[in-house]
Amino acid sequence: MSEQINAIGFYKGLAIEDPNSLRNLKIDRPKASGNDLLVEVKAVSVNPVDTKMRQSHPETKNPTVLGFDAYGVVAEVGDQVTNFKTGDHVFYAGTNNRAGSDQEFQLVDARIVAHAPNKISLEEAAAMPLTSLTAWETLFDRMPLIPKENANSGKEVLIINGAGGVGSIAIQLAKWAGLKVITTASRPETIEWVKKMGADVVLDYHQSLSDQLKAVGIETVKYAAIFQSTDAYLPILAKIVAPEGFITSIVENAHPLPMGLLKAKSITFAWEFMFTKSIFHTDDMATQGQILAKIAELLDNKQLRSTLTLTLTGINADSLRRAHEQVESNKMIGKVVVTGNFNAK
Amino acid sequence: MSEQINAIGFYKGLAIEDPNSLRNLKIDRPKASGNDLLVEVKAVSVNPVDTKMRQSHPETKNPTVLGFDAYGVVAEVGDQVTNFKTGDHVFYAGTNNRAGSDQEFQLVDARIVAHAPNKISLEEAAAMPLTSLTAWETLFDRMPLIPKENANSGKEVLIINGAGGVGSIAIQLAKWAGLKVITTASRPETIEWVKKMGADVVLDYHQSLSDQLKAVGIETVKYAAIFQSTDAYLPILAKIVAPEGFITSIVENAHPLPMGLLKAKSITFAWEFMFTKSIFHTDDMATQGQILAKIAELLDNKQLRSTLTLTLTGINADSLRRAHEQVESNKMIGKVVVTGNFNAK
Numbered sequence: 001m002s003e004q005i006n007a008i009g010f011y012k013g014l015a016i017e018d019p020n021s022l023r024n025l026k027i028d029r030p031k032a033s034g035n036d037l038l039v040e041v042k043a044v045s046v047n048p049v050d051t052k053m054r055q056s057h058p059e060t061k062n063p064t065v066l067g068f069d070a071y072g073v074v075a076e077v078g079d080q081v082t083n084f085k086t087g088d089h090v091f092y093a094g095t096n097n098r099a100g101s102d103q104e105f106q107l108v109d110a111r112i113v114a115h116a117p118n119k120i121s122l123e124e125a126a127a128m129p130l131t132s133l134t135a136w137e138t139l140f141d142r143m144p145l146i147p148k149e150n151a152n153s154g155k156e157v158l159i160i161n162g163a164g165g166v167g168s169i170a171i172q173l174a175k176w177a178g179l180k181v182i183t184t185a186s187r188p189e190t191i192e193w194v195k196k197m198g199a200d201v202v203l204d205y206h207q208s209l210s211d212q213l214k215a216v217g218i219e220t221v222k223y224a225a226i227f228q229s230t231d232a233y234l235p236i237l238a239k240i241v242a243p244e245g246f247i248t249s250i251v252e253n254a255h256p257l258p259m260g261l262l263k264a265k266s267i268t269f270a271w272e273f274m275f276t277k278s279i280f281h282t283d284d285m286a287t288q289g290q291i292l293a294k295i296a297e298l299l300d301n302k303q304l305r306s307t308l309t310l311t312l313t314g315i316n317a318d319s320l321r322r323a324h325e326q327v328e329s330n331k332m333i334g335k336v337v338v339t340g341n342f343n344a345k
Numbered sequence: 346m347s348e349q350i351n352a353i354g355f356y357k358g359l360a361i362e363d364p365n366s367l368r369n370l371k372i373d374r375p376k377a378s379g380n381d382l383l384v385e386v387k388a389v390s391v392n393p394v395d396t397k398m399r400q401s402h403p404e405t406k407n408p409t410v411l412g413f414d415a416y417g418v419v420a421e422v423g424d425q426v427t428n429f430k431t432g433d434h435v436f437y438a439g440t441n442n443r444a445g446s447d448q449e450f451q452l453v454d455a456r457i458v459a460h461a462p463n464k465i466s467l468e469e470a471a472a473m474p475l476t477s478l479t480a481w482e483t484l485f486d487r488m489p490l491i492p493k494e495n496a497n498s499g500k501e502v503l504i505i506n507g508a509g510g511v512g513s514i515a516i517q518l519a520k521w522a523g524l525k526v527i528t529t530a531s532r533p534e535t536i537e538w539v540k541k542m543g544a545d546v547v548l549d550y551h552q553s554l555s556d557q558l559k560a561v562g563i564e565t566v567k568y569a570a571i572f573q574s575t576d577a578y579l580p581i582l583a584k585i586v587a588p589e590g591f592i593t594s595i596v597e598n599a600h601p602l603p604m605g606l607l608k609a610k611s612i613t614f615a616w617e618f619m620f621t622k623s624i625f626h627t628d629d630m631a632t633q634g635q636i637l638a639k640i641a642e643l644l645d646n647k648q649l650r651s652t653l654t655l656t657l658t659g660i661n662a663d664s665l666r667r668a669h670e671q672v673e674s675n676k677m678i679g680k681v682v683v684t685g686n687f688n689a690k
Contacts, residue, residue: 260598264618276611
């Protein structure tokens with residue numbers, strides 16, 4: 001009989017108040033083969049993708065295990081793995097078509113994993129992978145910006161929703177890369193937060209963005225990233241983005257989009273979906289491991305700061321339900337991490 | 346009193362059968378200043394943009410002069426112009442917010458003009474600027490392909506509507522740049538034409554494109570250009586284009602677009618509108634002069650062939666109405682050029 005491990009999962013999408021929305025489970029311990037690592041998970045984070053996947057999930061016979069951010073220690077390596085060994089400390093987001101990090105031992109493809117930063121806490125590290133990968137790919141894969149310190153000076157980026165998980169890293173990475181950063185925020189605490197992340201100009205999203213830009217002498221911006229309602233912001237950005245400019249979004253549209261608004265200016269619209277590389281096993285899948293290695297370096301050099309703001313102890317259904325609740329509130333600033341022992345009750 | 350010149354224009358959008366849809370007019374001869382050249386026009390072409398602008402035009406007091414392709418001789422240079430002199434033979438598309446080439450003497454910004462090719466006829470040259478600029482910008486400005494001979498080998502592009510004006514040049518430029526070219530055509534004469542242009546694989550657009558691709562061993566393509574109905578082809582390309590692939594379109598959507606279909610693959614969608622650079626006076630506006638200079642070189646070296654298929658003689662309202670009729674028929678293969686004297690009757 002195979003060894004059992006602790007995991008947190010569910011059989012059906014339920015409201016987070018329901019105790020069955022996330023349950024303590026026992027599952028078989030997986031075994032590493034091929035390109036996989038088996039990682040003993042020490043800390044996980046919760047992202048909007050977790051809550052969305054949970055809420056919309058049909059009833060299934062086998063449990064679904066979420067979790068797309070982890071810090072852990074390599075317990076086994078597959079026979080194709082060359083750059084990791086047992087005992088290495090790693091961090092990664094993983095992919096959304098395999099079981100996630102809410103389990104004691106998780107299989108993850110070594111190509112999308114990096115050695116963890118070692119000058120920050122494991123909780124600070126666990127908060128970072130998914131949002132860092134998304135922010136990096138938004139700026140440097142989907143738009144023609146250069147992923148190098150101060151390499152884009154004289155350019156500017158408008159980040160819609162700078163206080164969110166991805167926005168907070170995008171501001172920091174854009175500043176590191178030399179861009180001027182304009183972002184949106186509205187509450188006093190989010191305005192303070194985005195300034196701490198490095199934003200140069202903060203716009204109130206309850207007022208006209210173009211009027212506020214004109215007031216600070218900016219007519220158009222060449223690069224824009226949408227981290228909130230593409231439906232709402234596409235028409236607004238059609239006016240603000242410069243001819244031959246770029247818009248990248250991570251938020252799926254609810255309705256068909258009036259793309260013709262972008263045509264006269266020959267604007268490019270790109271989607272960024274962080275799981276594309278791992279779902280489709282693209283030729284450049286290993287760039288995710290490389291990006292995370294660079295993120296670890298920037299964190300250790302204090303050129304990037306962790307966005308961790310809340311730590312819950314004990315990786316179990318209770319704490320993960322609390323973490324999901326925080327994310328669902330839409331009021332969260334920064335990231336929540338759940339750490340400590342898997343102590344399923 | 347200023348000198349009068351011949352021009353062909355109209356005061357109101359009318360069906361092409363109406364003799365007033367394009368009329369012989371006398372207008373004031375313009376004078377060159379600043380960055381402008383005044384060019385004595387020797388040949389013009391007609392593109393779909395002419396017929397669309399004519400058809401949708403409201404009634405106006407002053408006449409509208411169309412024409413966005415010309416071969417001519419420089420008659421005057423503005424005081425800011427450094428790279429052209431009186432007597433130079435030039436070719437250009439011009440821009441759609443100034444009077445077009447359907448006049449004896451036309452003002453055009455020197456930054457979007459090039460010296461004409463000299464080893465082909467003036468009619469062959471006049472057929473080329475608008476479609477060449479559009480095809481070049483589609484491939485090399487809006488998608489990350491390299492505008493250099495054989496520089497993209499191992500890559501492939503799918504060109505929707507290869508037999509049209511822009512498609513015919515896009516096929517040739519893509520082949521020159523080393524790409525494998527897949528295109529759509531359906532009638533025997535268009536299939537023959539796109540093969541002559543260099544297409545490697547021809548798909549019948551009345552059948553499933555993905556089934557036909559699979560039959561020749563192609564699962565996905567990384568680059569796709571839409572030169573016909575974006576509304577019809579976006580959902581089809583969502584299935585065919587590879588993860589992290591690129592779609593560029595020159596055809597404005599009639600309805601909002603289901604862009605969410607592109608999200609899981611992180612696909613980029615770019616608009617190409619050839620007049621963006623000149624309308625907005627972008628920083629890279631002069632690249633249009635540079636692209637046309639390269640096109641002239643490729644034409645003279647026989648690396649690119651003119652798409653001229655029909656020449657009408659006598660630049661006047663009768664011949665231009667015939668040329669518009671040809672373009673409106675949607676059956677045109679290649680380009681129509683009107684040349685000879687302006688002999689308004």
